[in-house]
Amino acid sequence: MPPKPKSADQRPQTNVMLSRVAHSLYWMSRYIERAENVARLLEVNLQFIVDFKEYDDAHLREHWGSILASSGDEELFHEHYDIADSQSVTEFFAFDLRNPSSILTSVFAARENARMIRDQISLEMWVTINELYLFLKSTSTQDVWATGPYEFFQDVKRNSHLFQGLTDSTFSRSEGWEFMQFGKFIERAQKTTRILDVKYHILLPDATDVGGALDTAQWQAVLRSASALEAYRRFYVREILPWKVAEFLIFSDSFPRSVLFCVIQIEEFLRRILGETGTRPRSAAARAARRLVAELESLTIDEILKEGLHEFLVKTGQSLDKIGEQVVQAAMFSSEEATQESQQLQQQQ
Numbered sequence: 001m002p003p004k005p006k007s008a009d010q011r012p013q014t015n016v017m018l019s020r021v022a023h024s025l026y027w028m029s030r031y032i033e034r035a036e037n038v039a040r041l042l043e044v045n046l047q048f049i050v051d052f053k054e055y056d057d058a059h060l061r062e063h064w065g066s067i068l069a070s071s072g073d074e075e076l077f078h079e080h081y082d083i084a085d086s087q088s089v090t091e092f093f094a095f096d097l098r099n100p101s102s103i104l105t106s107v108f109a110a111r112e113n114a115r116m117i118r119d120q121i122s123l124e125m126w127v128t129i130n131e132l133y134l135f136l137k138s139t140s141t142q143d144v145w146a147t148g149p150y151e152f153f154q155d156v157k158r159n160s161h162l163f164q165g166l167t168d169s170t171f172s173r174s175e176g177w178e179f180m181q182f183g184k185f186i187e188r189a190q191k192t193t194r195i196l197d198v199k200y201h202i203l204l205p206d207a208t209d210v211g212g213a214l215d216t217a218q219w220q221a222v223l224r225s226a227s228a229l230e231a232y233r234r235f236y237v238r239e240i241l242p243w244k245v246a247e248f249l250i251f252s253d254s255f256p257r258s259v260l261f262c263v264i265q266i267e268e269f270l271r272r273i274l275g276e277t278g279t280r281p282r283s284a285a286a287r288a289a290r291r292l293v294a295e296l297e298s299l300t301i302d303e304i305l306k307e308g309l310h311e312f313l314v315k316t317g318q319s320l321d322k323i324g325e326q327v328v329q330a331a332m333f334s335s336e337e338a339t340q341e342s343q344q345l346q347q348q349q
Contacts, residue, residue: 019331019332020116020117021117021120021176022175022176022179022331022332023328023332024113024114024116024117024120025113025117025120025121025176025179025180025183026179026180026182026183026328026332027109027110027113027183028110028113028114028117028129028180028183029167029179029180029181029183029184029187030183030184030186030187031106031107031109031110031113032106032107032110032129032160032163032164032184033160033183033184033187033188033191034101034106034187034191035103035106035107035110035156035160036156036157036160036161037187037188037191038093038094038101038102038103038106039094039103039152039153039156039157039160040153040157040224040225040226040227041067041093041191041195041198041225042089042090042093042094042149042153043149043150043153043154043157044221044224044225045063045064045067045221045225046086046090046149046150047150048063048217048218048221049063049086051217060085060086061083061084061085064084064085064086064088064089065084066198067089067093067198068084068089070194070197070198071093071101071194073092073099073101076098076099077089077092077099080092080096080098087145090149091141094144094149094152095141095144103136103156104136107129107132107133107136107156108133108136110129110133111129111130111132111133114126114129114130120176121171122166122170122171124166124169124170125163125166125167125170125171128159128162128163128166129159129163131159132155132156132159132160132163135155135159139152164184167180175272175273178269178272178273179269179273179331179332181265181269182266182269182270182273182327185262185263185265185266185269186262186266186320186323186324188256188257188262189259189262189263189266189316189320190317190320190321191226192226192249192257192258192259192262193259193313193316193317193320194313194317195222195225195226195249196222196246196249196250196309196313197310197313197314198222198225199218199219199222215242216239216240219240219241219242219245220240222245222249223240223245223248223249226249226257227257228248228249228255228257231248231252231255232244232245232248235248235252235255236248243301243302243305246301246304246305246309247301250296250301250304251296251299251301259296259316260293260296260297263289263292263293263296263320264293266289266320266323267286267289267290267292267293270285270286270289270323270327271286271289273327273331274286274327274330274331283326283330284326285323285326285327285330288319288322288323288326289323292316292319292320292323
């Protein structure tokens with residue numbers, strides 16, 4: 001059983017040194033989770049393109065454009081690339097250091113954060129993250145395309161899973177653990193909302209397309225992007241239906257990548273970090289997390305679809321952003337100077 005959270009007056013005050021450690025642990029965890037999610041999203045969509053070879057140029061641009069639109073990086077992409085196709089979008093999200101969310105940028109930043117707190121994490125955690133960093137540093141884009149990107153994405157995912165497993169097995173259940181878990185679930189919830197939003201941008205199909213082979217394959221790709229296909233089939237058994245997929249990825253209280261599951265974990269670790277032990281949250285972040293959990297527990301998929309899935313996903317993503325920012329400012333920085341210094345460190349790629 002994890003240790004009970006301390007009361008507000010029992011928990012030590014966070015000084016500048018501990019703030020920096022917490023900040024690095026939080027971002028190290030987020031960056032590793034981000035790299036894994038991006039690798040899975042690219043792998044699934046590249047395979048989808050291979051399976052549906054009848055896609056013409058217009059469909060390909062729409063397909064990859066939807067991923068750019070849902071990520072919020074469309075403007076940045078077009079600053080450096082002319083056409084959104086399989087190679088350019090994969091290059092942008094996997095290897096481009098100009099993209100702050102690319103796999104390479106995320107792993108390099110995770111490793112830099114781990115290096116700054118080397119004495120705070122286990123040897124096994126450091127070795128795993130450093131080996132992934134060295135693998136990416138020694139791998140050229142040309143090599144990946146020559147051998148096929150599938151193995152590259154598999155290596156990224158395996159190392160992420162290994163790092164998280166070693167973290168579970170070798171890291172003490174301390175405040176540092178709470179910061180890492182909070183960061184992981186913030187990132188995971190964000191990515192699940194964006195995976196669903198990709199489908200919103202891709203499809204909006206005609207009535208004749210719903211339930212067709214292409215529609216079903218796209219919703220199956222959504223589930224695979226969240227590693228949820230097998231879990232969905234065990235839960236629903238029957239065919240893949242759009243509203244059931246959305247319901248599962250938003251409301252499942254047992255699947256570890258659903259929005260509700262992640263938000264429940266976010267609220268729990270947030271309360272531990274901030275020392276919120278009472279029934280009435282005191283901090284703005286804790287109140288926002290409580291409201292988000294209550295909203296998700298009270299809504300139905302019919303209500304969401306009626307109001308608009310895209311609008312719901314955008315609003316949820318904004319709420320998660322705000323919660324993360326509030327906790328960073330409340331628990332990881334003790335002065336404006338520390339804030340500026342930490343932000344400068346995060347910019348090192």
